[in-house]
Amino acid sequence: MIIDCHGHYTTAPDALEAWRKRQILGIADPAQMPRVSELRISDDELRESIETNQLRLMRERGSDLTLFSPRASFMAHHIGDFNVSSRWAAICNELCFRVSRLFPEYFVPVAMLPQSPRVDPASCIPELERCVNEYGNVGINLNPDPSGGHWTSPPLSDRSWYPIYEKMVEYDIPAMIHVSTSCNACFHTTGAHYLNADTTAFMQCLTSDLFTDFPTLKFLIPHGGGAVPYHWGRFRGLAQELKKPLLQDHLLKNIFFDTCVYHQPGIDLLTKVIPVDNILFASEMIGAVRGVDPETGYYFDDTKRYVDGAALLDTEARFKIYEGNARRVFPRLDATLKASGK
Ligand SMILES: [Zn+2]
Numbered sequence: 001m002i003i004d005c006h007g008h009y010t011t012a013p014d015a016l017e018a019w020r021k022r023q024i025l026g027i028a029d030p031a032q033m034p035r036v037s038e039l040r041i042s043d044d045e046l047r048e049s050i051e052t053n054q055l056r057l058m059r060e061r062g063s064d065l066t067l068f069s070p071r072a073s074f075m076a077h078h079i080g081d082f083n084v085s086s087r088w089a090a091i092c093n094e095l096c097f098r099v100s101r102l103f104p105e106y107f108v109p110v111a112m113l114p115q116s117p118r119v120d121p122a123s124c125i126p127e128l129e130r131c132v133n134e135y136g137n138v139g140i141n142l143n144p145d146p147s148g149g150h151w152t153s154p155p156l157s158d159r160s161w162y163p164i165y166e167k168m169v170e171y172d173i174p175a176m177i178h179v180s181t182s183c184n185a186c187f188h189t190t191g192a193h194y195l196n197a198d199t200t201a202f203m204q205c206l207t208s209d210l211f212t213d214f215p216t217l218k219f220l221i222p223h224g225g226g227a228v229p230y231h232w233g234r235f236r237g238l239a240q241e242l243k244k245p246l247l248q249d250h251l252l253k254n255i256f257f258d259t260c261v262y263h264q265p266g267i268d269l270l271t272k273v274i275p276v277d278n279i280l281f282a283s284e285m286i287g288a289v290r291g292v293d294p295e296t297g298y299y300f301d302d303t304k305r306y307v308d309g310a311a312l313l314d315t316e317a318r319f320k321i322y323e324g325n326a327r328r329v330f331p332r333l334d335a336t337l338k339a340s341g342k
Helices: 014-028 043-051 054-061 082-102 121-133 159-171 189-207 232-241 264-273 304-309 315-329 331-339
Strands: 003-009 065-070 107-109 140-142 175-177 219-221 255-258
Touching (some): 003 082, 043 082, 065 082, 121 159, 140 159, 175 189, 189 219, 264 304, 304 315
Parallel strands (some): 003 065, 140 175, 175 219, 219 255
16 A cells, blocks of 8 residues: 655635634734634535545545645744644644544544744643544654744754653654744745755754654654755764764664655655665645646656656565555554554
């Protein structure tokens, strides 16, 4: 089977965005703050938003299952305070859960967290627990920069993040390291901030001994690992200068990369540089780059074409990238699949 480990609910019914706009207005003017119960989206609306978009493309492109989380750019943890983020995360996580219930064969939920700048990450634990215990979430998206491009939080190796890691280890769930909208004009959200954050998260792990403290902690770095695979020699050299172990011992038992790289040469490089055991198939379809590549005539985000076209991969390697590694990195997904005979 082909598991896409990186999908967001980018096609949610308009009522969701309308509610969020009212919530943002309500931050300045509490009289306008909507109640959670005022957001009403029917199962039919959810069904249509999925069937005509993600599910249609999954069928056309040949993927079987998508790990499905709230729209990343809409997390916008920098907006409002913890209570604003908390209500918003609860709503978005519930919608992804409902999608997974409507299409249990095709979607498994991954949670966003109610992070907020300068708020203790431990405040996210109750929502994390709810999503795993009640909604069957198999992973989380962790934002290393809730400020939206101003990087006011300490690095991921800081002990303030440890309560989240302890809970991840307890539940055996990985985190995709995923920022949200940039509110810093220097950084375009998907063209700069996302890729910066992927690279930054890797380097924060490299300079630290985080995985000595948490040997079973797993991070999935999306968007092909940002600049990391391209500059692998730099990172190996820096690790050497810093007297760290070889990267395969220091980081690669814990860090994985997805295939959201939108051209063949990028996937060729990824699969040449990064061990196949550390690569998970993903497309982030209907996300940042929605157009057709005039050089190929196919959608940029139809990443299965590039994995199928990667000359260095044999059948066993493709199995690992499409299915085997996802089952290993997301043990709760593997258990769910096995329970349904897959
Ligand atoms: Zn994403």
